[in-house]
Amino acid sequence: MSKSNVGNDNLSYFGFDKIYSKDKLEKIADVFSSVAPKYDLMNDIMSLGMHRFWKSFSIQCCNIQPDSTVLDVASGTGDLAMKIADQLHNTGTLYLLDLQKDMLEIGRDNMINSGFVGNIHYSVADAERLPYFDNMFDCLTIGFGLRNVTNINNALAEFYRVLKPGGKLMVLEFSAADPMVKDLYNWYSFNIIPWLGDVIANDRKSYQYLVESIQMHPDQGQLMKDILRSGFSTCLYENMTFGIVSMHLAYK
Ligand SMILES: C[S@@+](CC[C@H](N)C(=O)[O-])C[C@H]1O[C@@H](n2cnc3c(N)ncnc32)[C@H](O)[C@@H]1O
Numbered sequence: 001m002s003k004s005n006v007g008n009d010n011l012s013y014f015g016f017d018k019i020y021s022k023d024k025l026e027k028i029a030d031v032f033s034s035v036a037p038k039y040d041l042m043n044d045i046m047s048l049g050m051h052r053f054w055k056s057f058s059i060q061c062c063n064i065q066p067d068s069t070v071l072d073v074a075s076g077t078g079d080l081a082m083k084i085a086d087q088l089h090n091t092g093t094l095y096l097l098d099l100q101k102d103m104l105e106i107g108r109d110n111m112i113n114s115g116f117v118g119n120i121h122y123s124v125a126d127a128e129r130l131p132y133f134d135n136m137f138d139c140l141t142i143g144f145g146l147r148n149v150t151n152i153n154n155a156l157a158e159f160y161r162v163l164k165p166g167g168k169l170m171v172l173e174f175s176a177a178d179p180m181v182k183d184l185y186n187w188y189s190f191n192i193i194p195w196l197g198d199v200i201a202n203d204r205k206s207y208q209y210l211v212e213s214i215q216m217h218p219d220q221g222q223l224m225k226d227i228l229r230s231g232f233s234t235c236l237y238e239n240m241t242f243g244i245v246s247m248h249l250a251y252k
Pocket of ligand 1: 028029032073074075076077078079080097098099100103104125126127128142143144145148149150
């Protein structure tokens with residue numbers, strides 16, 4: 001199975017393990033239920049705070065206009081959603097969607113504690129089966145969520161369906177690191193991240209999954225091809241931190 005086809009009708013990858021596709025959703029929901037309480041703290045520690053910059057930059061690139069309707073898929077604890085709400089300036093409508101209700105509940109609390117309360121909707125659902133009408137959103141964002149879905153192509157097709165013509169898709173995800181830093185990055189990923197998961201969150205297994213899922217995710221070029229194959233008319237990407245993370249921006 002190639003990385004461009006991680007997930008087909010029958011088989012999928014859960015980290016490095018090949019599993020039945022039908023079992024993946026439950027396994028992913030268990031991972032994120034387990035990591036939810038320490039998720040925000042772990043993000044700051046593992047990325048040395050860099051995830052804040054990756055997210056701010058990516059949302060700035062979306063150039064969200066007041067009065068627009070925006071969906072943040074795999075919203076989790078709401079980091080991207082809070083930045084989107086900031087750009088909407090209390091206008092427009094924002095939807096947060098996540099598979100895992102524990103993550104989304106923290107997201108809702110974070111939104112409320114940051115003063116974002118008006119015209120915001122929360123849904124627990126799978127990115128491959130979005131509970132929305134066709135052509136509904138001006139912008140759809142997904143941050144560090146795409147590599148967890150069972151079938152990336154199904155999710156991209158759903159993103160295309162719910163976006164308005166001319167609407168924007170922004171995918172922020174781990175990617176293929178530059179060869180210059182790859183060895184060091186891999187050493188850090190496989191040795192330090194699971195250890196941090198163990199020490200800080202008492203959960204080595206979930207963080208081992210996180211590292212493996214990054215390795216199995218399509219690289220920048222392949223993801224761009226997958227996005228274009230889903231029907232999007234243009235797609236470009238920007239690497240951040242030596243390509244450890246990339247941001248793809250595409251238009252319907
Ligand atoms: C690594 S977190 C990212 C959260 C947030 N977007 C951020 O950037 O911090 C991944 C999120 O994707 C959610 N997720 C995983 N698979 C999903 C799916 N198939 N549909 C919707 N959400 C999913 C998880 O529950 C989790 O909250």
